[in-house]
Amino acid sequence: MELLLRFRRLDIVADAVRLLIPWGSAVAIVGLLAFMVSRLAGKMTLAQIGMSFFGDIRVSQAVAYMFGILGGGYGLLERRLRHRKTKNMAGHMAELEKKIDPGRTSSGLDPKGTTRKGE
Amino acid sequence: MNQIGIVMNVGFGLILLWLLWNFGWRPYLEDNIRQKLFELRNELFLYAADGEISFSDPAYMFLRRRIEALIRFAHKINAIRLLILEAKQSATPLAEIERENQKWQSSLDDISEAAREKLTGIHSRAHVLVASHIVRGSVLLLLVSLVALPFVAIYSYLASHSRSENELKVARTMRAEKIEEQAVVDQMQEKATEAEPVVVC
Numbered sequence: 001m002e003l004l005l006r007f008r009r010l011d012i013v014a015d016a017v018r019l020l021i022p023w024g025s026a027v028a029i030v031g032l033l034a035f036m037v038s039r040l041a042g043k044m045t046l047a048q049i050g051m052s053f054f055g056d057i058r059v060s061q062a063v064a065y066m067f068g069i070l071g072g073g074y075g076l077l078e079r080r081l082r083h084r085k086t087k088n089m090a091g092h093m094a095e096l097e098k099k100i101d102p103g104r105t106s107s108g109l110d111p112k113g114t115t116r117k118g119e
Numbered sequence: 120m121n122q123i124g125i126v127m128n129v130g131f132g133l134i135l136l137w138l139l140w141n142f143g144w145r146p147y148l149e150d151n152i153r154q155k156l157f158e159l160r161n162e163l164f165l166y167a168a169d170g171e172i173s174f175s176d177p178a179y180m181f182l183r184r185r186i187e188a189l190i191r192f193a194h195k196i197n198a199i200r201l202l203i204l205e206a207k208q209s210a211t212p213l214a215e216i217e218r219e220n221q222k223w224q225s226s227l228d229d230i231s232e233a234a235r236e237k238l239t240g241i242h243s244r245a246h247v248l249v250a251s252h253i254v255r256g257s258v259l260l261l262l263v264s265l266v267a268l269p270f271v272a273i274y275s276y277l278a279s280h281s282r283s284e285n286e287l288k289v290a291r292t293m294r295a296e297k298i299e300e301q302a303v304v305d306q307m308q309e310k311a312t313e314a315e316p317v318v319v320c
Contacts, residue, residue, distance in 0.1 A: 013203055015195075033127075056124030072138070079150070082150075097164060105187060107191050109190065119194065
């Protein structure tokens with residue numbers, strides 16, 4: 001019991017740090033942008049800032065952005081497809097293995113092969 | 120391009136990179152290590168199915184449970200956790216963990232030489248997977264390893280070390296088994312708190 005409690009404490013600290021790094025970096029990026037924009041407050045309107053961003057994008061840059069965004073989307077769709085396939089296959093596999101090894105243990109993941117909800 | 124345009128472009132690019140890292144690369148790594156661990160578990164299962172070791176042998180059951188613990192808790196494997204575990208456990212080593220490891224060692228003594236080699240090989244490969252996952256999941260470690268890669272390749276060539284030997288050395292140096300120990304404790308905790316888990320894989 002003491003062992004479990006000790007590890008639980010470690011778990012909480014590690015989870016907190018794990019969340020702090022990505023979300024802290026997101027806040028830093030947004031904060032940096034907000035700071036840059038605020039330095040220009042009074043000199044430029046928001047519409048001008050927007051125009052200077054979109055207006056300055058060259059066709060080659062726009063194509064690169066589109067490529068990146070669509071590539072990311074394609075990756076997410078492929079991932080979803082793979083999870084669906086896992087869901088279909090894993091049950092059969094487990095049943096077959098149980099015929100050979102009735103005491104077969106499980107990994108404890110959800111049927112899609114991903115972390116269970118709430119963890 | 121004017122100054123504000125540059126700032127906005129860099130900011131937009133950073134946001135895209137952030138999204139890619141957190142919602143693309145990291146979930147991919149998680150799926151990747153799980154898939155590879157499932158492959159190791161299958162290899163172990165087939166080894167037993169071929170009659171090389173019994174499904175009820177303590178060594179088989181122990182290793183299978185350990186691989187499953189890593190699969191289950193792959194989402195928690197990262198460099199920060201390893202650092203915290205290392206710092207905490209170096210200060211106060213856990214007797215329970217030591218006992219578990221001794222059980223594993225004694226279960227290995229009761230099986231044939233060939234089976235022992237096979238099982239320890241699978242176990243070591245699981246550690247290599249954990250170490251590789253930790254490196255690839257950290258920007259800093261990833262950059263360091265990319266810089267170090269050519270030097271390691273030259274050293275390996277000169278010292279006639281195989282790739283798997285080097286990987287195992289790195290995994291041992293990183294003490295990847297610490298992560299496995301926490302996964303096992305989490306597994307124990309889950310068993311203690313949950314009566315009926317919904318599981319398929």
